[in-house]
Amino acid sequence: MPTYKLRVNGAEKTVESWDPNQPLLYVLRDSLGLQGPKFGCGLGQCGACTVLMDRQAVRSCVTPLGKAAGHSITTLEGLGTPEKPHPIQAAFIAEQAAQCGFCANGMVMTATALLDRTPKPTVEQVKQGLAGAICRCGTHTRIIRAVLRASRA
Ligand code: FES
Numbered sequence: 001m002p003t004y005k006l007r008v009n010g011a012e013k014t015v016e017s018w019d020p021n022q023p024l025l026y027v028l029r030d031s032l033g034l035q036g037p038k039f040g041c042g043l044g045q046c047g048a049c050t051v052l053m054d055r056q057a058v059r060s061c062v063t064p065l066g067k068a069a070g071h072s073i074t075t076l077e078g079l080g081t082p083e084k085p086h087p088i089q090a091a092f093i094a095e096q097a098a099q100c101g102f103c104a105n106g107m108v109m110t111a112t113a114l115l116d117r118t119p120k121p122t123v124e125q126v127k128q129g130l131a132g133a134i135c136r137c138g139t140h141t142r143i144i145r146a147v148l149r150a151s152r153a
């Protein structure tokens with residue numbers, strides 16, 4: 001079976017697949033056991049599956065394995081741990097920025113890429129940066145507060 005090499009959360013991984021178009025999301029969740037990225041729409045429209053590829057936020061449900069091969073992938077698990085959360089994760093906890101939590105992966109990963117590009121964003125820049133990430137619970141006000149808190153950390 002063909003194999004693909006990826007660097008995932010700092011570790012070299014080799015995965016097998018017959019299909020170079022297999023979504024990266026399936027590889028991360030099903031082959032590598034990483035449950036941070038979520039399956040929401042599967043169409044690149046909600047953001048729940050967002051991961052970082054070479055520090056850019058990408059939607060793993062529409063990123064083919066063949067395109068991800070050779071790149072560095074960071075998932076929610078690669079940002080921090082419960083004992084030592086990443087500043088963005090800590091800010092989401094401090095602001096209680098989740099209700100059901102299903103969007104949280106996409107919000108945190110998208111915000112991580114945003115703060116990487118724009119370390120001190122305005123409220124408007126945070127809104128723009130997160131515009132494509134959908135929260136069905138309406139937690140946006142707290143999420144924006146959390147991103148601003150992280151930018152001050
Ligand atoms: S599950 Fe990937 S964008 Fe919705």
Ligand code: FES
Nearest residue numbers: 099103135136137
């Ligand atoms: S907290 Fe439920 S979808 Fe955002």
